[in-house]
Each structure stands twice: as C-alpha cells, then as structure tokens.
Amino acid sequence: MLTLNDLCFLQGKGGMRSRVTWDLCWAWYRALPEVQQAQIARMGFGHLLSVRPFHLDVPYLEALRERWEEDCKGFIMPWGHIIPTLEDVAYLTGLPVQGEPIVGLERRDYHDDITELLGPEFVAGRRRPIRSILLGSLSEAVGLRGRRRGPLETLDEFYAGVREAFDLGDRSEECSVRIFVSYLFGRLLFTTQSSQMNCKFVLLLRNLAQAGRYAWGAAMLGHLFSLLPSSSQRSQSTGGFTPFLQIWGYTRFPMGRGTLVEGRQMMVPLMTRWEVAPDPRVTDRRAGEVRVALNHYPHEQVVWTPYAGEADASHPAVAAGCPLFDRHLLLLCLGTCEVLYLELVVRTLGWHQPAIEVPSLGREGHSRRRFFAEDRDWGADHGSTVAYWREGGEQVIQQRDLQDSSAYMEDYQAQYARRLRLDRRVMPESQAIRLLEGRLAEQEVELSRLRAEVRTLKEELARARASRDLGASSSAQLARGDLADRLQAALDRAQARVQELEEQAREIGAERQGGGVATLQAQMESLRLEFKAKISGLEAERRTMVTAMEELRDDRATMRGRLLEAREREREAEIARAWIATDYEILKDRVLKKRREQQRQAQQATPARTGSAFASLEDIVSLGDPSVVRGGVQRPEASTASRPPLPDRRREREEEEVSSSRRQRPAEGERREE
Secondary structure, three states, rough: OOOHHHHHHHHHHOOOOEEEEEEEHHHHHHHOOOHHHHHHHHHHHHHOOOOOOOOHHHHHHHHHHHEEEEOEEEEEEEEEEOOOOOHHHHHHOOOOOOOOOOOOOEOOOOOOHHHHHHHHHOOOOOOOOOOOEEEHHHHHHOOOOOOOOOOOHHHHHHHHHHHHHHOOOOOOOOHHHHHHHHHHHHHHHHOOOOOOOEEHHHHHOOOOOOOOOOHHHHHHHHHHHHHHHHHHHOEEEEEEOOOHHHHHHHHHHOOOOOOOOOOOOOOHHHHHHHEEOOOOOOOOOOHHHHHHHOOOOHHHHHOOOOOOOOOOOOHHHHHHHHHHOOOOEEEEEEOOOOEEEHHHHHHHHHHOOOOOOHHOOOOOOOOOOOOOOOOOOOHHHOHHHHHOOOOOOOEOOOOOOOOOOOOHHHHHHHHHHHHHHHHHOOOHHHHHHHHHHHHHHHHHHHHHHHHHHHHHHHEEEEEEHHOOOOOOOHHHHHHHHHHHHHHHHHHHHHHHHHHHHHHHHHHHHHHHHHOHHHHHHHHHHHHHHHHHHHHHHHHHHHHHHHHHHHHHHHHHHHHHHHHHHHHHHHHHHHHHHHHHHHHHHHHHHHHHHHHHHHHHHHHHHHHHHHHHHHHHHHHHHHHOOOOOOOOHHHHHHHHOHOOOOOOOOHHHHHHHHHHHHHHHHHHHHHHHHH
C-alpha cells in the first residue's frame, strides 16, 4: 500500500508535491509520554492528532488549486464561488478558531530564542543571524531523522519502529513539547514549499499555557490562503495543510474517494470519518480527468450545508467558534492577513446568494512572507487589524427577499466565461462515456460508505435503546433517549441519502441506456473489459513486486550470513597468525639464549684446552696425510687442497636442537589451548 509520502513523491515527478509529513507527526505524538500528550492536547492540537493519517489525493488537489482566484480569495467552480470557512475548520479538524490572534514580535535574529526554547544544539556551528531552522534537525534531536513510512508498511508497524527509535534524552518536559510542536507547525499545520521553518513560530511556544488560547484554526486557514496563489502558478509543490483542503472538497462536492470505517469515532473532528484508501475504480486517474469531472459535476449535488444535521455541536471548537461562522473576518497568521469573503458563499449558511461585484468587496489583506532587517512588532504596527479580529469582524446580512441565486449566477458566468470555458461544454462521446463510468463508480463507493454508516447507526441505536430499557436513573434515561433520537435522525438522513444515490444511479443507467446506440454500448463494454484487465494487471504486478521483495529479503539474509561467516573465518585466521607469531618469538628467544649460553661456555673452556687440542688434532691429521712423515718432515708431493673439509660438529648440534624444538611446538600449542 502506498503511503501519503510515497504518493506525494510519485505525483511530484509530473505534478504537485506536498511537504506534509503526517505519518511521522502522528506516530511521534503517540510515542511521547502521557503527560506531554496531555499538555499538547490542552494547547488545542489533541483532536487533530487523533485523526489517523490518510492518503493524499494529489490529482484532486492539483485540479482544485488551479481554480483558486486571488482577487476574491476563493475557488472558481461552474456552480459559483466556494471557499473553506471557519465552520469547516472547526468541524473537520477540531482546531480552535476562536481566541487570541496569532501576531507578535518578529526578530532579525532568533539565535538567543532558539537556544533558550529548543536547545543550543540547534544553532551550533551556524552563522548569525539565524532566521529559520531545518525541520530535519528537530526529528534528529529525538532519534527520528529520515524516518519515512515504507510502501508496504502499515501505520501500526511504522509506529512500532518510531517507538523503538524514539529517544528524548535528558531534555526537560517543556523542551520536548516545544520540539514536537515546532515540527508539527513546519510539517503539518503551516507547511511551506521548503524544508525549513521560520523561527517566528517558535516564539509562540515560550509560554505553553498561553499557547492554548490562540486561534490556531483561523491561523491555519489564513496560512493556506496565503500559499495557494504561489502554488497555483506552475509550481511543483504546495504549502499549507492540504489534507484539510482535500476533505473539505469531499464534504462539499463528494466524488466518492473516501469510505467510512465501521467503529470509528463519529463526532468532531469529522476528518476521522474518512478512510481515503486507494480504490482502483476511482483513483487510477490524472488531474485532467478530475478537471473534466469538476466541470461537469451536477450543480444540484453540491453540498452547501454539510453540518446542518450534525449532532456534535457541543464540541469545544464548534461551540466556541459558532459566533464567527456567519461573520466577515480577517485571518491573521504572523505577518500574513488574508480576507475571508463570506459574502460570496452565503449559501454555506443556507441562504440564497445575492448578486455581488467581486472588485467592490474591498478590505484587501496585506500578506507578506519576508524577513525584517530589524525587530518589529507586527501587531503593534497593525493595531486596527488586530482590533477588527478581537471585535469579531462584521456580521453578514441575509437578504430575505431573494427567491433563488439566478441573478448571482448570471453575473458570475458572464464574468468568468473564459475561465470556466462554458462554450466548450460539449464533450466527445468517448469522454462522456468515461465520465458516466466514473460517476457510477463514485456512486457505488458512496453507497457502500453510506450503507456501512447505516449499519453502524443501527447498532448504536440498538445499544442506546437496550441501555434505556435496562432501567437506569431518570436523568440517564433522558440522556440516552436524546442520544437515541439523534441516532434515529442520523439514520433517517443516511437512509434518505442511500435512496437518493440509488435513484441517481438508476437515472445514470437510464441515461446510458437511453442512447440506444450499439456503438455506445460496445464502447462501454470494451471500457469495462479494459478496466478489469488493467486492474488484474496491476494486481499481478503488485504480487510480483511483493514476491520480488521477499526474495530480495531472503537474498540479503543469505548474503548477510555469508558475510558474517567470512568475517568469522578471517577473525580465526588473525588469531592463528597471532599465535604463530607468538610461538615464533618464543622459539627464537630460546634458540638465541641457548646459543649465547653455548658461546659463553666455549669461551670459558678455550684457554685450558687449546694446546692439547691442537696437538692431538695435528697428530690425527698427520696419520692420514701422505705429505707428512714421522718426525714432523713434510712430504713435498702432498697437497692440502685434496684434504676433505672437517665437519662442523657445533653447527650440527644447534640444528638438531632447533628441529627438536619445532617438533615439540604442536604439543605445546595443544597444552596452551587446553
């Protein structure tokens, strides 16, 4: 199974890449001690970190970001403007959207602040001024440098590996929390198109208790708005919290890429409902196909109020942010100020959209991402902007005299006719067939998801009724009765949605059959066969890859065993050579010592025996020498050159001693081993 990081890498070769590293953030958070997890949850990040990472739909995000319009801070769709709001942030992520604005002091040099808050090792060897920090150094500080989830590695297996390698060292609890939250900022909430993070975010963590009072959700949305323009101009990477943007698109115009996991939490954050696993029916596509699907997405199927029937309105993030859901605001995030033009999308509030001229909106933001040459307090320089946030912005007024949004759509289509290419809505027959097939597949996935939701709701309803019938206290019975009513209402909505989807599927099938053209049916049948063959080929290729990887692992294990065996033999040979060298030195010392002893004894005995020895020797020689006669007279015809050489008895004795000592060496070696 491909992970989020692998999909980002593969799609990045020909399109968009994301810098989000969600898997490691999720596993790192769970590896922390419970005390530190509780402190991070109090800061407002616990609900988001409870969401299991899912796959990034890169073609979908790439087609979506191309529709961003900087002038109105919204997406240009065939059915009108549409933008993520603070209501989406609160319901989907659980991040706080109400609270203190994220503004403050921005420095020219953060050397002393990083040393104090994170540790001196993060600035060691670097030249001043220090304005950014490498995100890899943060993960390296806890032993997780370069940790990435493998293509065939499950999330639980990845967490086990992270837990084993995780090491906090002797750092304090506050320092460990700051290091993790800094990594969370740079790799999830406030990602950019680089591997570095501006040190200004670290200053927000000086007082960890104060950090729990910030409006992190609003800052995340403003940061995303500020990066969408740069990421839509032929850029190969994008910044911001893109998983939120992906799920936001699924909830507004569902295209069947997510499924509901049974038994998973059903309350806020709603992102946890989605299991975006690769589905071969809808994920084998490119950004061009998603563009066509968005262009021809039915207007009546756009979900403008996806949270109208949600039962979990008492969630802290939702309850606190509810007063801001119908107000025009400025989103602040450390030097960036982005406008939330809620006037353009009042249909998200359940109202009819009035006609409005986009250039007349005004209230332009003043976002910028640069370093200062000196220390500055952005909040003090823009006091009116900060006051505007603290006052809650401006109330968006509902125009109750509108019967529909037709006037708005006429002006909208006239203004964006070239951008939407409304004059090119006629598709070739083959492309229409593919679109119908894609819509049918998406409807099937959506039906399976909703049927699973119906089963889950039925089980919850049965348990609630059973617990109510057991006869507890009256207050408990009342609470359970409310829960049963909410579950029954949710069940009714899900069943209605299932019936609606089934009717739509029947309509699409009727539309497909209504053509009555044999060519159309043949093409559709060939597409089905081609699609099935492609799925079978991909499955066979996957099995082949798994088998090859298993064989590679076996070969690596065999080679590792052979290498260890060769190293062991080499070590034994080195030991044997060392013993031989030692024995040689011992034997050499013995021979030299014995030779010196013999020379010494020979020197002591030489003066006493010189005369007699030479006399006896001359007598012995003269007996066999024909040139010597008795009485000491030499025979002239004899020659001394014909004499045989005298044997050197001393050298023979030494060689015999050396050979005997060599014969004794194996026995000595055996005794040494014993």
